[in-house]
Amino acid sequence: MPSYDAVVVGAGPNGLAAAVALARGGVKTLLVEANDTIGGGARTAELTLPGFLHDACSAIHPMAVVSPFFRTLPLAGLxxxxxxxxxxxxxxxxxGSAAVLDPSLERTVAGLMIDGPAYRTLMEPFVRHAEALLSQMLRPLLDARRQLPLMARLGIYGLRSTSAIARRFRTPAARALFAGCGAHAIRPLHCAGSASVxxxxxxxxxxxxxxxVRGGSGAISSALAAHFxxxxxxxETSRPVRSMRDIPEAARAVIFDVTPRQLAAIAGNDLPDRFVRKLRRFRYGPGVFKVDWALDDPIPWRAEECRTAGTVHVGGTLEExxxxxxxxxxxxTTDRPFVLVAQQSLFDSTRAPNGKQTxxxxxxVPNGSTVDMTDAIEKQVERFAPGFRGRILARATMNTAQYEDHDANLVGGDIAGGANDFLQLLMRPFPAFDPYATPNRRIYIGSSSTPPGGGVHGMCGYWAACSALRRSFGIRGSGL
Ligand SMILES: Cc1cc2nc3c(=O)[nH]c(=O)nc-3n(C[C@H](O)[C@H](O)[C@H](O)COP(=O)(O)OP(=O)(O)OC[C@H]3O[C@@H](n4cnc5c(N)ncnc54)[C@H](O)[C@@H]3O)c2cc1C
Known part of the structure; x- marks a missing residue:
């Protein structure tokens, strides 16, 4: 077997990013993946009918665009x-109306009518410093000293609850718009800190x-793999790592794109008991139930604005x-879930056969739940798009157990790499100056269970690689 200086376990967006960063640092790196395909939460497949391409997990990628690490890579060329x-x-x-989040702050303000000024007061200071702020948010919190005034301002609003910020608005539309964004925290809306998401x-x-992404989220994974x-x-795919014995001995650093409980199971014997107990205490959040549809026609939303939006938040008012x-x-669960809908094929003709849609x-849903939410999800869409069900040609569903089968990191169907409760939102997997390092100088963790958390941005893997380059190889400097 060839010898490697470093091994990355898991080829999700963070594992791929870690592998690229190590290889760029001149370290001979092997990336091993349990599944027969790379990509983890960024994979695309024909889940329903031939010719219909579905994003099995992630679909919408603002965090990939703003990721400081991805911006250093030739992704477009790949x-x-x-x-x-x-x-x-x-x-x-x-x-029959709809609130809209437009790429332009001005158009969003105009669309929110009497709530426009309040939205501007909330968002404009952040938008003015967006690049600096987003780049800061994609670092470990203890690095926040670089942008202290901006982070302090974010803290004033972000440490509050989604409900509290939503109630600054007077109209149901503006309240619902912010509530839907805050619900991505996957926490009750009244919880402190949920507004930051x-x-x-x-x-x-x-x-x-x-x-x-044209062709599906899997294109991001393929590009990262090709660059690596x-x-x-x-x-190497189809290579699950079950213990440290599965790792080539010569490797001086091993970065795990897995969650803390998995790391404890794989590397527990090589880590101090006290550290393993901390890994085991890591808290997982709710799971998800997902439906992919092959459609005869676009979803017939009553509100015109929904027909030209990549994402539609379905669930009614803030209170609902x-x-x-x-x-x-x-x-x-109830029969009125909050549903996140994406309609990629409206903007990407490669996703479905001519004239058809995805x-x-x-x-x-609760962590580990096996409840079938298909009917409840479809009823919610039908509520705002009468006639929708008549357009379904085929569907594929995934419950929490099927998700964990699809990707072992989705523990109990948790898509965020761990609960976004107050402490884990700020510092994950637990408070530490270097959250990627472990007491064993050979072992690192770089999945979305580390800062800055869930989403396809690769920053967790990138920072883990920086830690490994520094500690295990004596190579310094992030350049970001
Ligand atoms: C339904 C759903 C919708 C989502 N929507 C979005 C979205 O629209 N936008 C967005 O930005 N994010 C979204 N996400 C979240 C995003 O997919 C994750 O945050 C991201 O994939 C996390 O990357 P990761 O590399 O940390 O972990 P993962 O992507 O989970 O990758 C981990 C990899 O490690 C492998 N692995 C695990 N254990 C082992 C082992 N022992 N040995 C070898 N390999 C192993 C797994 O097979 C997997 O390939 C969504 C996720 C889901 C499930």
Whole structure:
């Protein structure tokens, strides 16, 4: 077997980013992946009918566009094309209207009518410094000293609850729009800190839109893999790592793109008991239930704005969304879920045969739940798009168990790499100056269970690689 200086375990966006960063540092690196395909949460497949390409997990990629590490890579040259929709996000209401998050702050303000000025007061200072702020948010928190005033301002709003920020608005439309963004935190809307996720996603929308990728999210993974291989890296698929014995002995650093509980199971014997206990105490969040549709025609939204939006948040008012997200944390679902819908084929003709469409939708469910939410999700879409069900040619569904089967990191269906509760939102997997390092100088963790958390941006893997380059190879300097 050839000898490698470093091994990366897991070829999700963070594992791929870690592998690229190590190879760029001149370290001979092997990337091993348990599945027969690379990509983890960024994969595309014909899940319903031949010719219909569905994003099995991630679909919408503002964080990939603003990722400081991805920006240093020749992704466009490797076939990654981000496709923008006229509206980043639309949020329909029962009266047939819809609130809109537009890439332009001005147009969003104008569309929110009497709530426009309040939205401007909230977002404009962040939008003015978007690049600096987003780049800071994609670092470990303890690095925040670089942008202290900006981070302090973010803290004033972001440390509050989504409900509290939404109630600054007077109209149901503006309240619902912010509630939907905040619900991406996958926490009850009344929880402190949940607003930070809504603000970050709205800010990303005003900076980079909420694009999908031509041909599917898998194009990002393929590009990262091709770049890694062009730097001399090697990839082995269908190679699950079950213990440190599966790692070539010569490797001086091993970066795990896995969650803390998995790391404890794989490397527990090589780590101090106290550290392993901390890994095992890591908290996982709710799971998801997802439906992909092959459609005869576009979803017939009543509100015009939804027909030109890449993402549609379906769930009605702030109060309805808040009630559903709270029920999930209490271990229940209801027949009125908050549903996140993406309609990539409207903006990407490669996704479906001529004239046909795809639809992608999921809702949160309790961790490990096997409840079938297909009917509830479709009823919610039908509520704002009468006639929708008549356009379904085929569907594919995934519950939490099927997701964990698809990607072992999706523990109990948790798509965020761990619960975004207050502490884990700020510092994950637990407070530490270097959250990627472990007491064993050979072992690192760089999945979305580390800062800056979930999303396809590769920054967790990148920072983990920086830590490994520094500690295990004596190579300094991030350049970002
Ligand atoms: C339904 C759904 C929708 C989402 N929507 C979006 C979205 O629209 N936009 C967005 O930015 N993000 C989205 N996400 C989140 C995004 O996919 C994740 O945050 C991201 O993929 C995390 O990357 P990762 O590399 O940390 O982990 P993963 O992508 O989960 O990759 C981990 C990899 O490690 C492998 N692995 C695990 N254990 C082992 C082992 N023991 N040995 C070898 N290999 C192993 C797995 O097979 C997998 O390939 C979504 C996720 C899901 C599931």
């Amino acid at each position: 076939g990654v094309e981000f496709l923008q929709s006229p509206h980043a996000l639309a949020h329909p209401l029962d009266d 809504g603000i970050a996603l709205a800010l990303a929308g005003h900076t980079a839109g909420w694009p999908c 291989q062009s730097l001399g890296g090697e990839i 969304i808040a009630a559903y997200e709270s029920s999930v944390w209490q271990g229940r 639809g992608w939708a999921y809702c949160h």
